[in-house]
Amino acid sequence: MTKVEPTIYIVDDDESVRDALRNLLDAVGMRAVLYGSTQEFLDARRPDVPSCLILDVRLPGMNGLELQEELNKTGVPVPIVFITAHGDIPMTSRAIKAGAVEFLTKPFEKKDLLAAVGQALDRDRERRAAQARLSALRGRYKSLTPREREVLWEVVSGKTNKEIANLFGLSEITVKIHRGRAMEKMEADSLADLVRMTEKLQQRFRK
Amino acid sequence: MESLRPATESRVTAGQPGFAVRDTVRRLAMSLILVACALVLTLFLQRFFPYPFLFLFFAAVMASAWLGGTAAGLFAVLFSTIAVDYFFVPPFYSFSISPTAEAYFGGFVVCALAASWVSTAKKKDEEELTEARDHLERRVSERTAALQKSNIELQERERQLRLLTEVIPQQIWCATPVGSIDYCNQQLLDYAGRGLLDMQGERFSETLHPEDREGFHRSWQRALASGEQFEGQWRVRGADGEYQWFFTRGLPLRGADGRILRWYGTNTNIDGLHKAEQSLMKTQSDVAHLSRVLSMGELSTSIAHEISQPLTAVVTHGNACVEWLNASPPNVEKARTTAERIIQDGTRAGAVLSHIRALFKKGTPAKGCVDMNEVIHELTVFLKDEAIGRQVSLRAEVARDLPLVDGDRVQLQQVVLNLAMNGMDAMKDLARGPKELRIAVRREGASQILVSVEDSGIGLSAETAEKIFQPFFTTKPQGIGMGLSISRSIIESHAGRLWASPRPGGGALFQFTLPVRSENADDQS
Numbered sequence: 106m107t108k109v110e111p112t113i114y115i116v117d118d119d120e121s122v123r124d125a126l127r128n129l130l131d132a133v134g135m136r137a138v139l140y141g142s143t144q145e146f147l148d149a150r151r152p153d154v155p156s157c158l159i160l161d162v163r164l165p166g167m168n169g170l171e172l173q174e175e176l177n178k179t180g181v182p183v184p185i186v187f188i189t190a191h192g193d194i195p196m197t198s199r200a201i202k203a204g205a206v207e208f209l210t211k212p213f214e215k216k217d218l219l220a221a222v223g224q225a226l227d228r229d230r231e232r233r234a235a236q237a238r239l240s241a242l243r244g245r246y247k248s249l250t251p252r253e254r255e256v257l258w259e260v261v262s263g264k265t266n267k268e269i270a271n272l273f274g275l276s277e278i279t280v281k282i283h284r285g286r287a288m289e290k291m292e293a294d295s296l297a298d299l300v301r302m303t304e305k306l307q308q309r310f311r312k
Numbered sequence: 313m314e315s316l317r318p319a320t321e322s323r324v325t326a327g328q329p330g331f332a333v334r335d336t337v338r339r340l341a342m343s344l345i346l347v348a349c350a351l352v353l354t355l356f357l358q359r360f361f362p363y364p365f366l367f368l369f370f371a372a373v374m375a376s377a378w379l380g381g382t383a384a385g386l387f388a389v390l391f392s393t394i395a396v397d398y399f400f401v402p403p404f405y406s407f408s409i410s411p412t413a414e415a416y417f418g419g420f421v422v423c424a425l426a427a428s429w430v431s432t433a434k435k436k437d438e439e440e441l442t443e444a445r446d447h448l449e450r451r452v453s454e455r456t457a458a459l460q461k462s463n464i465e466l467q468e469r470e471r472q473l474r475l476l477t478e479v480i481p482q483q484i485w486c487a488t489p490v491g492s493i494d495y496c497n498q499q500l501l502d503y504a505g506r507g508l509l510d511m512q513g514e515r516f517s518e519t520l521h522p523e524d525r526e527g528f529h530r531s532w533q534r535a536l537a538s539g540e541q542f543e544g545q546w547r548v549r550g551a552d553g554e555y556q557w558f559f560t561r562g563l564p565l566r567g568a569d570g571r572i573l574r575w576y577g578t579n580t581n582i583d584g585l586h587k588a589e590q591s592l593m594k595t596q597s598d599v600a601h602l603s604r605v606l607s608m609g610e611l612s613t614s615i616a617h618e619i620s621q622p623l624t625a626v627v628t629h630g631n632a633c634v635e636w637l638n639a640s641p642p643n644v645e646k647a648r649t650t651a652e653r654i655i656q657d658g659t660r661a662g663a664v665l666s667h668i669r670a671l672f673k674k675g676t677p678a679k680g681c682v683d684m685n686e687v688i689h690e691l692t693v694f695l696k697d698e699a700i701g702r703q704v705s706l707r708a709e710v711a712r713d714l715p716l717v718d719g720d721r722v723q724l725q726q727v728v729l730n731l732a733m734n735g736m737d738a739m740k741d742l743a744r745g746p747k748e749l750r751i752a753v754r755r756e757g758a759s760q761i762l763v764s765v766e767d768s769g770i771g772l773s774a775e776t777a778e779k780i781f782q783p784f785f786t787t788k789p790q791g792i793g794m795g796l797s798i799s800r801s802i803i804e805s806h807a808g809r810l811w812a813s814p815r816p817g818g819g820a821l822f823q824f825t826l827p828v829r830s831e832n833a834d835d836q837s
Contacts (some may be wrong), residue, residue, distance in 0.1 A: 121622060121656070121657050121660065122624050122625050122628070125624070125626075125628035125632065125657070126624070126628055127628045128628070128629055128632040128646075128650055128653065129629070129632035129635065131632070132632040132633075132635030132636050132643075132646065133635055134637070188624075191516070209652065211620040211621070211623070212620060212623045212626070212628070213624070213627075213628075215628075215631035218628075274399040279315065
């Protein structure tokens with residue numbers, strides 16, 4: 106995995122606010138992409154890099170909170186930092202409950218904004234790493250033969266080699282070989298490790 | 313039959329002695345004549361018969377008894393006996409009686425007495441019968457007359473009632489116990505422009521506004537089921553096709569056994585009332601709207617949004633500028649363009665501010681003719697409920713011939729409302745003493761009117777009397793301290809003056825003046 110530059114999306118209908126945010130992020134060495142409305146943001150092609158979204162609440166058309174709902178529904182979990190001129194408590198709690206990183210009132214302080222953006226990017230990086238680990242795991246699982254997969258599921262369900270051998274009509278030796286191969290291909294150090302991996306795979310499948 | 317009448321009458325008038333004597337004499341005379349006739353005839357008939365023809369005397373006795381009663385009968389018997397004794401019993405033409413004729417004569421007397429008695433008894437029976445029949449007949453005719461009289465009275469009463477239902481300016485209807493309309497008075501028919509046939513039964517509901525029909529049916533059916541008073545308001549279509557609001561009330565008429573016999577109802581036109589209510593509601597909502605607009609919260613939200621955008625840009629650019637200068641080496645070019653942006657956005661914030669200021673200036677006041685009497689009257693209607701709820705006695709005094717003022721009606725109303733609500737708030741915690749709120753308006757000199765609002769609340773000192781007009785000064789836990797400040801600026805923008813003073817006897821007195829509308833002032837001078 107190569108080190109990629111994160112992107113910060115900014116959605117605000119006020120051009121001067123957008124520009125100022127880009128200027129500040131630019132000054133601290135971050136790349137920002139600007140959108141004037143939620144629709145522009147939804148229509149844009151976004152690169153597959155760690156990212157976060159600085160989002161105004163009061164926007165023409167679909168507002169910030171609605172965009173947050175929409176993104177959650179479509180499974181695009183971009184961490185969001187809300188900025189608003191007049192946030193009240195119900196609005197804030199709604200946004201935070203729906204997964205927003207921070208809710209800042211304009212005009213906000215630099216450190217608050219940068220801290221929120223940093224936190225949001227960390228969260229996204231973490232999510233991306235977890236995503237990458239999961240897809241690697243799935244890749245490894247896919248490399249197993251059908252028999253190895255069958256044996257693997259029986260092993261993690263707690264059966265002994267003998268029981269598995271009886272179940273599939275194989276010799277205990279053959280089961281041992283399949284089991285060893287599966288552990289090796291899955292890059293599992295121990296049975297416990299293997300159990301954790303299968304749990305993750307199952308979670309993914311359930312989704 | 314008619315000939316019998318005198319006998320009856322004689323009994324009725326027997327109390328008069330003169331008449332009784334004359335009557336007796338008359339009967340006596342009658343029996344004498346009858347016997348005389350019998351005598352003459354018998355004497356005449358003696359020529360043709362070998363023996364005296366005495367039967368005619370019996371006839372005379374019977375006739376006398378029949379016509380003249382017992383006494384006349386007995387007289388006739390007496391006269392006949394004398395006549396027979398003298399003329400027909402040997403020795404003839406003498407009152408003495410030969411022994412041989414004694415039995416014959418005796419037989420005659422007995423027969424005569426018997427004839428008299430029979431005739432009298434028969435007569436008596438007949439008379440009693442006649443009397444009973446007469447009595448009955450009289451009773452019948454009396455009763456018939458009484459019945460006829462009450463019948464006529466009843467018809468007259470009904471006619472009067474009917475007339476009454478037609479002349480009173482109210483729509484009246486009747487319905488059967490199952491709720492079918494069967495009578496509408498002329499007023500109702502005239503209003504609906506329909507004949508009675510077109511209103512009967514269920515057709516009445518055709519005149520109701522489609523939106524009101526369901527409500528009407530529901531409450532009508534409920535009343536019919538429960539037998540309780542029926543009431544409601546709905547729009548009824550008139551002959552002109554226009555709907556007007558009516559208040560309907562119906563009451564059941566119950567029989568002695570409690571069963572409902574009929575429903576009687578009236579429709580009262582409340583259209584004017586309804587319209588007034590609606591215009592009042594509109595005024596209320598206008599006032600409410602204004603008070604909302606005037607509330608600082610709403611205003612600050614919109615100002616905050618307008619100002620915070622450029623301000624955010626300024627602060628963010630400022631931060632960026634510092635970052636550019638802190639870099640090593642400092643990026644002076646970026647810092648300069650950033651500073652230029654700061655100037656731009658700062659200027660923009662200033663423009664927003666002056667725009668808001670202009671908005672305020674432009675917004676006050678929307679000039680027009682205002683009648684403060686009307687303003688106060690409308691407010692008291694609006695405040696009445698509030699005052700009742702707070703147990704405050706509200707008094708409004710308007711002035712006759714009050715000149716009009718120039719100004720924004722809604723704003724002026726808001727000022728009076730604000731002062732009145734303040735007054736009520738000041739009396740909220742009053743444990744004892746009367747809670748009185750008085751709103752008055754009067755002419756003050758030639759060119760001004762004076763509106764005063766006084767309360768019997770906690771009052772104020774001479775020092776606080778001026779302080780309370782400063783922005784954000786408040787004595788109320790929930791207050792923001794803008795009401796009086798805004799009120800004063802409204803009055804001042806109308807070229808008037810608003811001030812407060814302690815009220816003699818406790819409480820506070822708020823007064824403001826407004827200049828009289830210029831044409832009016834000219835008229836006066």
